[in-house]
Amino acid sequence: MNTFLWVIVPYLCLATFVVGHYWRYRYDKFGWTTRSSQLYENRLLRLGSPLFHFGMLGVVAGHFVGLLVPESWTNGAGLSNHAYHWGALVGGLAAAAATLAGLVILIYRRRTVGPVFSATTKMDKLMYVFLAGVILLGIWNTVSGASFLFGGHEYDYRQGVSIWFRQFWSFHPDPALMGAAPLSFQLHAFVASLLFALWPFTRLVHVFSAPVGYLTRPYIVYRSRDTQLGNRRPGRGWEPLG
Secondary structure, rough: OOHHHHHHHHHHHHHHHHHHHHHHHHHHHHOOOOOOOOOOOOOOHHHHHHHHHHHHHHHHHHHHHHHHHHHHHHHOOOOOOOHHHHHHHHHHHHHHHHHHHHHHHHHHHHOOHHHHOOOHHHHHHHHHHHHHHHHHHHHHHHHHHEEEEHOOOOEEEEEEEEHHHHHHHOOOOOOHHHHHHHHHHHHHHHHHHHHHHHHOHHHHHHHHOOOHHHHOOOOOOOOOOOOOOOOOOOOOOOOOOO
């Protein structure tokens, strides 16, 4: 069962994530979008969207350090295990609180604003369920591990889950490491794997559509048919062409 849950299922989800994105980009380019609903309602969106997205950046950064950076590296940098866990607790809770608050606002907006709710697909609803589940389980793991800082003997994920995660990317994961983890950590990893499998078929694909080209695109040149554009002399860079 450990091999099925912590080797087969994660690799199937990873394959679905990769192949699904290729299929979506190849055959559904017009659907590769956030399905923005800003025109329907803007007040709640301006509050919830920054909270969710900036909070999620913090969550991703925390997972990057916690899962990919070995404990020996942080110890070698002079960061004690106690200090590391304090930083993870404070930073993790701050990022998770912002993410959760933003998600609650966005779900409330989507449910209470008629046009936004009408534009919500079944995949959107399913995605919100899995996304909320992953976030809530992550918060629970962060809070429940706080007793480690006060002399308790709670589970240290850097001795188990983190090692399994790094092994996963080198294609020789030890399923026993996840099998020995607490149930809440197992659920968090399992639901996250399913979320990644759903990812290519939801609006989450917009994560890979950052407008990097805006940095190098040429200026847009505006031309006018009028010879006289006003009483004032145009500013530098706005002189009529031709």
